[in-house]
Amino acid sequence: MNGAESLLTTLTNSGIEVCFTNPGTSEMHFVAALDEVEGMRCVLCLFEGVISGAADGYARMARKPASTLLHLGPGLGNALANVHNAKKGCVPMVNIVGDHATYHLEYDAPLTSDIEGIAGPVSHWVHTSSAPEHIARDAAEAIRQAGAHSIATLMLPADVSWGENPAGAEPVVRIPAPQSVPAQRVAEAVARLRSGSNCMIMIGGGTEVSLERGHKASQIAQACDAQLCTDVFPTRVARGAGTAVIERLPYLAEMAVDRLKDVEQMILIGAKAPVSFFAYPNVMSAISPAGCEHFVLAQNEEDIDQALGALIEALGAGVNTPQVHKLNVCDVPTGSLDANTAAMAIAHYLPDDAVIVDEAITSGIAVAPMTATARRHDWLNQTGGSIGWGLSAGVGAAIACPERKVICLEGDGSAMYTIQSLWTMAREELDVTVVIFNNRKYSILELEFARTGARGGIPGPNAASMLDIGKPDMDFVAMAQGMGVSATRATTAEEFAAQFKEAMQSRGPRLIDAHVPSLSG
């Protein structure tokens, strides 16, 4: 087999069976190998930002990495923002980046670039395979690194791809099990939780807050009368009826500071000590009150389930019944359409076992509280702050879970970064409903402008024009139809509810262009 076939076989041997790609000339032997090696589903995307976002959404739902296939440094550059998001969310990803043949690099052809240099800042592990007989071993190491950390980026020069590799492929790669949390640390957590201080358990970060983990955390919190919270943007959270009642730290630093002002002890599970998303003049970066102690029970890469189990055991918390949400579905909204009435319709019609991908920024704020008692679902957050993740993550989530309804909540501004995702949804006939909260503004920036205190918090006309994306208005129905996705526009709560209901009751990609007012009206 050649290097490309060796690579593909090594990936599929280890259960990496999806590759999101937009290949170029240097990747043609990899593409050719798709007809020689069985077991890889290759998903074509029209832009590399879709690829890395899809790989992120896939890995969160499949609980294993996808691979990407990218075209040299610029292709990796296009993917970079969503690789950043995945890295911040500790989501595993195996990036394969095609490069020129090794002997071609010295000629500095137009597409020659320092690919390792571009990859470094967003990768935990970077390596260039130097010969066809190394590619299987290198791919195996990439799989291990992605499993143990998050982002592994492997460069595949064209001659490594097309050269013969008599050694063949690697067998299944064993990902090292996460390290157990030592008893000493569990004992220390117990001591702090029983110290009589005002305690908060914070879970989340790059750690999935699954149904079971939420239940365990609830049992622990009850056993020691601690508060229970996730950070602002945990990677994946089980929500709705039957899931544990877990508060979410507010995004606005001012509100988060107020929320935490009495906390004396914070026990961190996967999550990190909370910090302000951005810096603002005269606002502290660290959000916990002065004197609050932070104790890391388990880091994201450690064995979270073992840590929770050991803590339950040590506290005798197993006797407690987790505090869970009861199903309480809100009414169908009527009247004007805004973020609240849209949230009501979403909460009302949300089907069992849906996946919500949230990048609706300001308009999405209402949806999370409204769906807390809706039917059971998973919620994926934007973990790295790099806009343009939601639609593409929806692609990946739908490919990982073809039997579940995926709902992308998107701002109009954020949707436009990777709008090409719609085409892949249509091409792969994915069961995704996209809700565009179309308020014709970078509404979050109107808020942030005020918070930074720039120009006394009031944008002048030039500044205001940079926050206004309503000139011209964008017609997402037309754009979606242009990429093969059925779409409708909603301007009242009744229209939105009817359209969302129909989307939940049918299958396939669908977009609702929901015209809502911005925060500033």
Next chain:
Amino acid sequence: MNGAESLLTTLTNSGIEVCFTNPGTSEMHFVAALDEVEGMRCVLCLFEGVISGAADGYARMARKPASTLLHLGPGLGNALANVHNAKKGCVPMVNIVGDHATYHLEYDAPLTSDIEGIAGPVSHWVHTSSAPEHIARDAAEAIRQAGAHSIATLMLPADVSWGENPAGAEPVVRIPAPQSVPAQRVAEAVARLRSGSNCMIMIGGGTEVSLERGHKASQIAQACDAQLCTDVFPTRVARGAGTAVIERLPYLAEMAVDRLKDVEQMILIGAKAPVSFFAYPNVMSAISPAGCEHFVLAQNEEDIDQALGALIEALGAGVNTPQVHKLNVCDVPTGSLDANTAAMAIAHYLPDDAVIVDEAITSGIAVAPMTATARRHDWLNQTGGSIGWGLSAGVGAAIACPERKVICLEGDGSAMYTIQSLWTMAREELDVTVVIFNNRKYSILELEFARTGARGGIPGPNAASMLDIGKPDMDFVAMAQGMGVSATRATTAEEFAAQFKEAMQSRGPRLIDAHVPSLSG
């Protein structure tokens, strides 16, 4: 003034009066400063790939850099592919990248990343401003570096932006003049050109082939009976009636090798020794024949006009009349619409002084020869091979030259990388006509698949599906209208000619979705 105002004033003092941007929270003080400092036109783009491509197109036409304003590492990542293209084309660009406040970085907030690390591979100069009182000096250095080399990337931490800078702004920055080519090198070129060898003068690369330079090169070539050629993708070339007859090296290495097989001496002006764009099994990377000598008369950063003048003087070539194209406008096409008939209509109706931005890949091949004798125009090439440049470069070219008609020739595949460009065309009411050669294929990759010899050159069904972007078909009329751009579809030569004629005779953004067959039919 604060740091942001100091920065803005320094930029405008030196004639940098356009900023392409998509700002975020960390850039709000820069945005606020737009209402305090006069003279900067800030152009909002919905995605950073549009920003860097527009800055490239602007600088090529304005012959001076634009600035970009980008949002932290991910914003720079999104811009990276078109920064790469500009770097390869030696196009000047001043990138301002907002970052967290300096004291906020240690908290590793979600958007924290190694911005210098990301910037390095695509920049000639990278610097992080560390205090408000340094920002003017740092901006001045960025302007100098962009002028002397190409890509300058300056990080602007939020606290440097909002902090007071009592020192104010820098006065106009003096760009060092390009170095003269020494007489010794000119004499050596003369000796080679008069050696009796089979000589070729190659001009281009990152060097604009202006009307005047083309004429001079033609005089020189006649004086010593040399062939005259540009490389495959020179940054900017004056073409059409009255411009010098200059051949263009073919893209396909096989054809280029054949074209050059008898050349013994190559005199390089701006251009580099020709190399194959990609590597292929059993194809040489260097294209010139074995034994061909390459002599660099002038590098791109040197004084090209002085070098040409000195060579004319030394050769006594001033007596020669440049060989120029006579106006010869082809007929209006009829019948079926394909790349050739579309090219005929474009050549027929091309107005005086148009700017053609070419990223039509395979479909564009016919347009260049057909327009060689059309009305006088400038032609911009894709210099770095990173797809997604054309529409955004069209935005920048139109802003640099509001009185000239800009025509973007785009493939359907390449258009989708920065399709958001259409919205900025509508918002700024730019006089751009976009022609989408919609063949429902990555047609170039069908060709390249065969050239790499993968799987005997014949894609299997899985590989073929990765080259096929017609499932679903994309409707560019709908997408353009969704972003506020008037659009029509053409399926016959008559329809295309009528629509293109109308576009040339009116002003404002316009898209024609030209349905053409792919290379493979």
